[in-house]
Amino acid sequence: MLQQATIDFLKKLEKNNNKEWFDKNRKLYEAAKADYEAFVTAVYAELTKLEPRLAEHKAKDSIFRIFRDVRFAKDKSPYKANFGAYMSRGGKKSPDAGYYMHLQPGGKSFLAGGMWMPEGPVLKKVRQELDYNFKEFQGIINKASFKKLFNKWEGETLKTIPQGYTADNPAIEFLKMKSVIVSIPMDDADYTSKTAVSKVVKLFTEMKPLVDFLNRSLD
Numbered sequence: 459m460l461q462q463a464t465i466d467f468l469k470k471l472e473k474n475n476n477k478e479w480f481d482k483n484r485k486l487y488e489a490a491k492a493d494y495e496a497f498v499t500a501v502y503a504e505l506t507k508l509e510p511r512l513a514e515h516k517a518k519d520s521i522f523r524i525f526r527d528v529r530f531a532k533d534k535s536p537y538k539a540n541f542g543a544y545m546s547r548g549g550k551k552s553p554d555a556g557y558y559m560h561l562q563p564g565g566k567s568f569l570a571g572g573m574w575m576p577e578g579p580v581l582k583k584v585r586q587e588l589d590y591n592f593k594e595f596q597g598i599i600n601k602a603s604f605k606k607l608f609n610k611w612e613g614e615t616l617k618t619i620p621q622g623y624t625a626d627n628p629a630i631e632f633l634k635m636k637s638v639i640v641s642i643p644m645d646d647a648d649y650t651s652k653t654a655v656s657k658v659v660k661l662f663t664e665m666k667p668l669v670d671f672l673n674r675s676l677d
Contacts, residue, residue, distance in 0.1 A: 459497070459649065459650055459651055459652050459653075459654040459655070460493055460494065460497050460561070460649045460650050460654065461493050461650070462650055463486075463489065463490065463493070464489075464490040464493045464494060464541075464561075465561075465563050465646050465649070465650065467483075467486050467487065467489075467490040468490070468539055468540060468541070468561070468562065468563050469563045469564070470483070470486075471487075471537060471539050472539035472563075472564075475535040475536065475537055475539065476535075476536065477536055480536070480537060487524070490541075491521075491524070491541070494521065494541045494543075494561065495517050495518055495521060496517075497649075497654070497655070498517035498520060498521060498543045498545075498559065499516075499517040500655045501517075501545070501559065501655055501658050501659060501662075502515075502516075502517055502520075502545065504655065504656075504659040505545060505557070505659060505662060508662075508663060508666055509547060509666070511547035512545060512546075512547060514547075514549075515545070515549050515550075517543070519549065519550060520543045520544055520545050520549075520550050521541065521542070521543045522538075522541075522542045522543065522544070522550075524537050524538050524541070525537060525538075526538055539562060539563075540560060540561055540562035540566070540567075541560075541561040541562075542558065542559065542560045542561070543558070543559045544556055544557070544558050545557045545558075545559070547673065553573075553576055553577065553580045553676065554573075554673055554676060555571075555572055555573040555638075555668075555669045555672035555673050556571070556669060557569070557570070557571050557662045557665065557669065558570040558571070558574075559658065560644075561644075561649060563646050564646075565643070565645070567643065567644040567645070567646065567648070567649065568641045568642060568643050568644055569641060569642050569644055569658060569661050569662065569665075570612065570639055570640065570641035570642075571639065571640055571641075571662060571665030571666075571668060571669055572637070572638045572639030572640055572665070572668055572669065572672060573637060573638050573639060573672050574612075574613065574637045574639050575613065575636055575637050576637070580676065581636070583675045583676060584638060584672060584675045585620060585623070585633050586675065587671065587672070587674060587675035588629050588632050588633055588638075589623070589627065589629055589633065591671075592628055592629040592632075594671070595629070595632070595671060598667045598668055598671060599668070601667075603664060604664055604667075604668075607640075607642055607661065607664055608640035608641070608642060608664075608665075610640075611635060611637075611638070611639070611640065612637060612639045612640065612641055613635065613636055613637030613639060614635075614636045614637070615631075615634045615635050615636060616634040616635075616636065619634070620633050620634060638668070638672055640665065640668065642661060
């Protein structure tokens with residue numbers, strides 16, 4: 459489980475998002491970062507039982523930097539008021555489908571699984587997999603336990619029919635998606651509970667058939 463102090467640090471950072479405050483409270487940041495890394499490590503330990511290739515990666519390599527790139531952003535806040543980690547078989551920077559864990563107090567925390575905004579060549583392979591094996595895909599997303607947890611899809615969709623497909627394709631609504639990803643909200647208490655790791659792993663386990671299906675398109 460995560461320490462309440464980690465949640466508190468992110469709340470304070472959101473209210474004091476400037477370099478002067480951050481520098482004065484760097485010890486709080488280091489403690490919160492270490493706590494989050496330990497939590498991700500614990501999640502990894504369980505996930506590797508489901509996906510052995512995750513053992514090739516370390517938690518610290520899956521966690522995103524807290525420093526924002528503000529070069530082209532209207533919001534010049536220098537720090538993210540959240541911690542995030544992406545766990546996939548190919549590592550954080552790979553195009554592979556995987557699992558994302560987002561910690562942001564105030565009702566903004568969530569878990570997600572799938573593939574977010576893949577580049578054109580990857581998306582083309584995913585669409586081909588959906589087209590060829592749509593019945594299998596339907597079996598995954600129509601499973602009762604899956605539908606109960608994940609009742610909507612995230613991300614943008616094309617307004618037109620993707621090249622090479624027709625409007626009467628049974629999978630057309632999914633073929634138009636730019637991402638294939640599901641998510642579920644998490645409360646602060648979900649992360650600080652003694653059962654936090656097991657809850658996260660249980661939810662990721664429900665996402666696994668979708669992740670496996672998407673990754674198969676890249677194999």
